Amino acid sequence: MKLYKWMSAPNPRRVEIFVAEKGIDIEIIEASDPANPGQLSAEFCGRYPHRRVPLLELDDGDWIGEAAAICRYLETLYPDNPLMGATPKEIAIVEMWDRLVEWEGLMAVSEVFRNTHKLFVGRGLAGYDREIPQIPALAERGEFRLRLFFEKIDEQLGGHTFLAGDTLSFADITAFCAIEFGISRRLAIPDECIHVQDWYGRVSKRPGVAN
Numbered sequence: 001m002k003l004y005k006w007m008s009a010p011n012p013r014r015v016e017i018f019v020a021e022k023g024i025d026i027e028i029i030e031a032s033d034p035a036n037p038g039q040l041s042a043e044f045c046g047r048y049p050h051r052r053v054p055l056l057e058l059d060d061g062d063w064i065g066e067a068a069a070i071c072r073y074l075e076t077l078y079p080d081n082p083l084m085g086a087t088p089k090e091i092a093i094v095e096m097w098d099r100l101v102e103w104e105g106l107m108a109v110s111e112v113f114r115n116t117h118k119l120f121v122g123r124g125l126a127g128y129d130r131e132i133p134q135i136p137a138l139a140e141r142g143e144f145r146l147r148l149f150f151e152k153i154d155e156q157l158g159g160h161t162f163l164a165g166d167t168l169s170f171a172d173i174t175a176f177c178a179i180e181f182g183i184s185r186r187l188a189i190p191d192e193c194i195h196v197q198d199w200y201g202r203v204s205k206r207p208g209v210a211n
């Protein structure tokens with residue numbers, strides 16, 4: 001199997017951390033265009049019509065895209081060290097939190113970044129080969145949406161060690177990647193979200209994350 005990533009993009013990072021935390025050995029390949037690393041290579045886009053990373057190439061030549069689908073596949077293949085829950089209830093709770101975090105946190109950071117960064121002029125949405133304008137008002141709303149996300153997870157983390165319970169799960173990985181990427185774009189964790197600050201410090205020190 002081969003996993004395709006793109007520089008520090010947060011969605012492939014979700015899979016990279018998942019794989020590292022589970023202790024799975026997978027070849028990781030950079031999908032950017034060597035002549036223009038701000039874009040995915042033409043070869044990659046020619047292979048995968050959805051034009052996004054992460055992408056998992058299987059040994060039989062088939063492909064699986066979408067971070068959650070890739071991780072579900074790997075979790076099923078390698079059930080040790082479960083990161084997506086073990087019982088039906090745990091599985092549903094992890095998925096609930098992962099979806100909340102992806103929709104409310106990762107999308108918020110993405111709205112800000114895609115609609116402001118000069119790299120994405122004319123590329124306001126990922127995955128299309130036609131011009132899509134940036135909309136500055138979406139970036140402004142994205143910052144507000146991110147604030148609501150921080151407040152929500154701060155409350156959850158005030159009563160739980162991790163988002164979906166007592167152990168690290170895929171939902172924490174998604175939240176961590178959204179926040180880490182936001183921080184690299186100057187979208188800091190609010191000072192008053194002390195539970196998020198504490199959780200972020202703990203997650204960032206894990207070997208699968210720090211390395």
Ligand SMILES: N[C@@H](CCC(=O)N[C@@H](CS)C(=O)NCC(=O)O)C(=O)O
Nearest residue numbers: 009010011052053054066067126127
């Ligand atoms: N829903 C997808 C989102 C994938 C996505 O948006 N990937 C971004 C990087 S984080 C991408 O491939 N962007 C390509 C581009 O902007 O050209 C997933 O969960 O994997």
